[in-house]
Amino acid sequence: MTTTLKSKLHDDLNAAIKERDELRSSTLRLTLAAITKEEVAGTEKRELSDDEILKVITREAKKRREAAEAFAQGGRAESAEREKAEGEVLAEYLPKQLSxxxxxxxxxxxxxxxxxxxxxxxxxxxxxxxxxxxxxxxxxxxxxxxxxxxxxxxx
Missing domain, CATH: 1.10.10.410 (Arc Repressor Mutant, subunit A)
Structure with a gap:
């Protein structure tokens, strides 16, 4: 049986919690929440496909990048670093980017x-x-x- 991207996210979240990796666990929690929000949006609840989940993760990663830039411009380096680190966690689940x-x-x-x-x-x-x-x-x-x-x- 193949594992879906959503179940992989859940497994990774559980592992991060056990390892007490606060950054990774909070990032994965927020991402899973965004996926759940997408699943219940509209008139009826549905299960997202891996492609749709990838789109949600891509959107979340883009939010992190934009927030990191905004924090950096606002002189809040610590917050910018946090957003960048969260973006890197999400990048692990996305297809490799073209050079x-x-x-x-x-x-x-x-x-x-x-x-x-x-x-x-x-x-x-x-x-x-x-x-x-x-x-x-x-x-x-x-x-x-x-x-x-x-x-x-x-x-």
Missing amino acids: DDELNAIVAEAVAEAKAAGAEGPKAMGAVMKIVKPKVGDRAEGGRVAAAVKQLLQG
């Missing part, structure tokens, strides 16, 4: 494809993104992808 070189190679291929289809200049952004998104999937954040596309289209 900049890998992302640029995929984007360059998509730009060439879009140009072959007649899309030119900055207006080609939408066409290129449509080609890139399925190839990249969850392995790169949308903002990173958009920045790479914009950079290649401009020059």
